[in-house]
Amino acid sequence: MVSTTTTKPRTPAAGGPAGTPAGQRPRSPYPTWFYLPAAILYTIFFLVPTVASFWFSLTRWSLFESEFIGLENFVQFFREPALVTGMVNTVIYAVVTSGLKVVLGLLLGVLLTSQIIARGFLRSVVFFPVLVSTIGVGITFQVLMDPFGGLINETLAVVGIPGPGWLTDPSLALLSVALVDVWKGVGLATVIYMAGIVSIPQEYFEAARVDGAGTVQQFRNIVLPLARPATVTVIILSLIGGLRSFDLIWAMTRGGPGFTSDVIASVIYKQYQAGFYGLSTAGNVILFILVTAIVLPLSRVLNRKEVEL
Template sequence: MNKKKIYSLWFLVPAVAIFVIFFIIPMVTSLFFSLTVWDLKSFTFCGFDNYKTFFSERSLSISVRNTLIYAFLTSGLKVIIAFFIALFLTSKIKTKDFLRSLVFFPNLVSAVAIGIIFKALMHPSKGLFNTLLATIGISGPNWLGDTSLALFSVIAVDVWKGVSISTVIFIAGITSIDSSYYEAASIDGATRWQTIRNIVMPLVRSSTNTIITLSLIGGLRCFDLIWAMTKGGPGFATDVLASVVYKQYAAGFFGLSTAGNVIMFVVIAIIAFPLQKFLNSREVYN
């Protein structure tokens, strides 16, 4: 190897060092401690007992199901809703600049603050939502206290918050489409829907892919909004992997919670990497 190649390789050293220190070493350490019963001073090797416990106890295993439901629903809804909002905000309306600012506002507020606000709004007797429903003679549900409804209530709030950044990404994608495509569609007599389906949707696929990937990974890792609104309750109805990990750490079950972290990492990796490869293969370049 000549001196020029050796010299160029030295530029990789900082990046590799950061990657090893902040990713490889913590990952290997977490994998090891997930196979032990440990506290802050000592550990005892227990093999895969932590993983067996995690999947055998309903209170823990249900979090995997909730995490998948939460991630896929929030991701899908953000894509659909944000796309149509972006279409509206890129049309010829006079107040679109103001409306864009209004749509982006939820992204400026922290998830914890939004969780606290919506927890109050969804209160079964004093909340604004049920108060408004009562004025038209409808008895509102217990949004966060009903085990069959609580998870979907949190999902709705997550979508409300996350659709803002998704809309901005779509707006950037739509405005970058060359006007010649629209001119050609107009000459061919294409309807508005045909233009959207055959021009806009294929040419913003890179934006769609970005939103799907970011929102899906965010949904799989979500903790702050859920914890602020329900703390995983009622019962285990809104527990996700991140909230279970936190609860086990707080209770002193460090090995079990570390196993939960490893499971969360594996779930994200299994879903995210093949999905990213699939989405990239379907991109259409403008």
């Protein structure tokens, strides 16, 4: 007896070519080519110089020759008396400037997002120092803070207050430069806080007012928690800028008087000036490691707490 069973035609397997799910087109590699120019620039201007810096920090080099000496540059750098002072000053400078920028930026952000007179003009005034050249700011305040004939001390003398040596007193020089840094950079922190405060839904404030919450309670229970992403951003950016600060300090004090306002970057620059290129390159590597060791863990901790909230 002949079987009459017929075989059904095979249907294509679910999914497209190369395991693509059914109903979807295979992903084209074309868009990934747009990453190539950025990757090339990143490699040329960041990766290659970074690797070269690590290599040259292990050598005694000049423009025409180099000699591998291992970790000798790092050992010698840590024996420099100015390095300990520079590292302590760097941390103090970064903490003071970032802390003041967070506090003042938050207060100014709250003020400039409220209904006050001439709000747009005040915003421009606060942000204007950010646009000014850092070297120009340093030279200007160097003149203003001159202990003999400077405008600040002359103004204090009018009211009978003897002005201190802002940049010549070893106990005040670093703090004076830090205050100028805060004056110049607080505008950026204010803008970041303004963006964070404006993004808070107004329904929260309306509900708080209905419940009888005052201005201080709204600030503590609404603005502070919901502006946390802005706070994290300001802290990280300010810390990085403070740890890497050089131009303002060099323009105002050049690390003086003595080594009292020296930071790591100014110590490195002085080594370059003296012709110790390998030693100064080792200092750059130390600065890179210091910034990474402080900022990266702090960023992870702050962002993790933000997610938990």
